[in-house]
Amino acid sequence: MAENKVILDHIDDAGEQAIEAYQAHGGYKGLEKAMKQMTPAQILDEIKISNLRGRGGAGFPAGIKWSFIKRDAPGPKYLICNADEGEPGTFKDRKIMTSKPHIIIEGMIIAAYCMGLDTGYIYIRGEFFEPYQAMDKAIEEAYSKGFLGKNILGTGFNFDLHTYLGAGAYICGDETALMNSLEGKRGYPRLKPPFPAQFGLYGRPTTVHNVETFAAVAPIIANGGKWYSELGTPKSGGTKLFGISGHVERPGVYELSLGTPWKEFFEDIAGGVRGGKKLKAIIPGGSSTPVLLPHELEGMLLDYESIQSKGSMLGTGAVIVFDETTDMVKVAYRAMKFYAHESCGQCTPCREGCDWYYDILGRIYHGEGRIEDLDTLEDLAKYIGPNTICAFGDAFVTPMLAFIRKFRSEFMDYIEKGKYGLQAVLDAEKKSEEINHA
Amino acid sequence: MAFSFNESSMNEFHKWGKKFPENPEGRRSLVIPALWISQWQNGYISKDVVNYVAEITGTEPLHVWGVTTFYTMFKREKTGKFFLQFCTNITCTLMGADQIFVNTCKKLGIKPGETTSDGKFTAVEVECLGACGSSPTLQVNDKYYTHMTESEVEKLIAEFRGAK
Ligand SMILES: Cc1cc2nc3c(=O)[nH]c(=O)nc-3n(C[C@H](O)[C@H](O)[C@H](O)COP(=O)(O)O)c2cc1C
Ligand code: FES
Numbered sequence: 001m002a003e004n005k006v007i008l009d010h011i012d013d014a015g016e017q018a019i020e021a022y023q024a025h026g027g028y029k030g031l032e033k034a035m036k037q038m039t040p041a042q043i044l045d046e047i048k049i050s051n052l053r054g055r056g057g058a059g060f061p062a063g064i065k066w067s068f069i070k071r072d073a074p075g076p077k078y079l080i081c082n083a084d085e086g087e088p089g090t091f092k093d094r095k096i097m098t099s100k101p102h103i104i105i106e107g108m109i110i111a112a113y114c115m116g117l118d119t120g121y122i123y124i125r126g127e128f129f130e131p132y133q134a135m136d137k138a139i140e141e142a143y144s145k146g147f148l149g150k151n152i153l154g155t156g157f158n159f160d161l162h163t164y165l166g167a168g169a170y171i172c173g174d175e176t177a178l179m180n181s182l183e184g185k186r187g188y189p190r191l192k193p194p195f196p197a198q199f200g201l202y203g204r205p206t207t208v209h210n211v212e213t214f215a216a217v218a219p220i221i222a223n224g225g226k227w228y229s230e231l232g233t234p235k236s237g238g239t240k241l242f243g244i245s246g247h248v249e250r251p252g253v254y255e256l257s258l259g260t261p262w263k264e265f266f267e268d269i270a271g272g273v274r275g276g277k278k279l280k281a282i283i284p285g286g287s288s289t290p291v292l293l294p295h296e297l298e299g300m301l302l303d304y305e306s307i308q309s310k311g312s313m314l315g316t317g318a319v320i321v322f323d324e325t326t327d328m329v330k331v332a333y334r335a336m337k338f339y340a341h342e343s344c345g346q347c348t349p350c351r352e353g354c355d356w357y358y359d360i361l362g363r364i365y366h367g368e369g370r371i372e373d374l375d376t377l378e379d380l381a382k383y384i385g386p387n388t389i390c391a392f393g394d395a396f397v398t399p400m401l402a403f404i405r406k407f408r409s410e411f412m413d414y415i416e417k418g419k420y421g422l423q424a425v426l427d428a429e430k431k432s433e434e435i436n437h438a
Numbered sequence: 439m440a441f442s443f444n445e446s447s448m449n450e451f452h453k454w455g456k457k458f459p460e461n462p463e464g465r466r467s468l469v470i471p472a473l474w475i476s477q478w479q480n481g482y483i484s485k486d487v488v489n490y491v492a493e494i495t496g497t498e499p500l501h502v503w504g505v506t507t508f509y510t511m512f513k514r515e516k517t518g519k520f521f522l523q524f525c526t527n528i529t530c531t532l533m534g535a536d537q538i539f540v541n542t543c544k545k546l547g548i549k550p551g552e553t554t555s556d557g558k559f560t561a562v563e564v565e566c567l568g569a570c571g572s573s574p575t576l577q578v579n580d581k582y583y584t585h586m587t588e589s590e591v592e593k594l595i596a597e598f599r600g601a602k
Contacts, residue, residue, distance in 0.1 A: 076459070087528045088566035123455075126474075126511045127567055129580035162457040167470055168511035170565065184469035184495065186508040201465050243568035245529040252571045287528055287566075318570070320529055334531055338565050344508075 003269065004231060006239050007215045007256040011099045017134060019141040022102040028147060030218035034110045035153050040071055041044065043114040049219070049225030049289040051194060051237025056082055056210030057286070057315050063407050069205055071116035078206040080118040084166055084173035086125060087286035090337060092253050093211035093243040097124070097131035101138035105161065107149060107217030112159045120161040123178050126168050135163050171343035174390045175208040188346045189390035192226050212241055232258035236303035237405060240317050245324035247274045261275035262300040277323040279405070285315020287335050289397035290402030329414050332403035333365040334341035339396035350377055350393045364411060367418030374404050374411055441486035447479045451494070456586055465496045467513070469505050484515040518553045518560035520598045523577040527566035535574035538588050539563055558599065
């Protein structure tokens, strides 16, 4: 199995950012088909048939999400593209925005037309200044061609689309925090329900999708939901972008049919572990998904169900590769530093829990761990995840527990021998080995 | 010294104004854009900026201050002309970013977060920049530099030093 380029088709061509190049490769044909030959109900059917699931991490079926919106309800209704891409390890949305921005815009217009939404925002993380400029330019082009604004393609349908620039807060990737941020507030997640479809931006019905989800919409409409669905597995329709990084021979963003065997992706496409080293572990879907060991990867397929059956998640499709030389205590500690920095502080269990986790992992890493520390972390976990407003609590507890359970002996080494002590022991072992070999 | 937008900032602000509903809620949505525009003009968010942003967005200074402190990218003090933001998250550190960061700080003669005495460089550690496939990643002001090594960073710094 090779790569299967639907979204990434032509993405590396010079000039594919421009609307002319995009149109020359069939761009905006999906929109014309949707608006001129299909009813909103037919569009919704195709999306349902396609089995497209949200690519922002949770994998919620797009067709079901779209059906929550009452098309004819009066008053403003909003569409939001989540371009906050902050999950460590993830770098796919940035590529689409900078290299093929029109595929996002086309998908958004089709979605807006289908659900009867009048205004859209693309919420771009503050660090993505270059993608922000690329999106702005593309939006301008789409307006000038009559794909945005009033009376789109002569159908009487109006839709305005704008960019928005975040300012550095991972939590704003949570769709409800994102909406608060768009409203000019601190990015605190909201309690759900009510869900965005009932009470979203400015309290109005709102649909939020990830960049990649929108990017799949136009190809689905142009080629049919069945075509897309059959690119993947019966439960995980279509293709998915996988970004692979770390100790891997050929890091980058690849588009694969869902259901592609892990082994083929890792070994044939990405070239395996860098420098011929041995694999120690991977994170399959961004730092919030539990780490997997080589034996757990046996027979794993790259789709939602298969990765879940191995005890982890597809997440954002952000694979991080660790070779045999990796210090997993250091990895866990660095990942925890991120969560401690990014907890928004709204819920006590998450705010305090993050600091405790970070402190305890810190003292372990710095050689001052206590024998009971790992049990304390296990125990603390019970009080965090279930008691918070958003999924952030689970997003750090679950992967941290996986680190300490799967690499318990490494953590215990740090605790029992201390960091510098451990290094000293290893050095001594190496020396005696050298002597023995001499 | 009271702060206000210069002409180009004002034009930018009006451009943003068209994106949101014409009501108090829509005006409040301009708080973050107004803070950005202020920072582009002023370099950082001062108390005067906070008061000004509150005034033009119809919100309270306390609200604007609360927003300012929530978002990492809003600076509350002046930084060097070249703001070096080193990602040291998982992938970048696997590729050596933590060492590059520490050693670059040493070479610049500053501690993490500090600014060189000539006002040219500030070096900070940041979270995943969403460019892990070409890590280590360094962001200087708005621009990304990828595949960083210590010598590449050194070259960049020499280049920036020479720049006016
Ligand atoms: C802490 C947190 C961070 C998140 N970050 C992102 C993000 O950066 N990008 C994204 O698309 N979704 C993110 N999500 C998921 C969104 O809340 C939401 O489910 C998603 O944007 C819906 O789009 P989809 O249906 O296309 O997946 C995050 C969720 C949580 C709880
Ligand atoms: S870890 Fe540095 S860019 Fe993602």
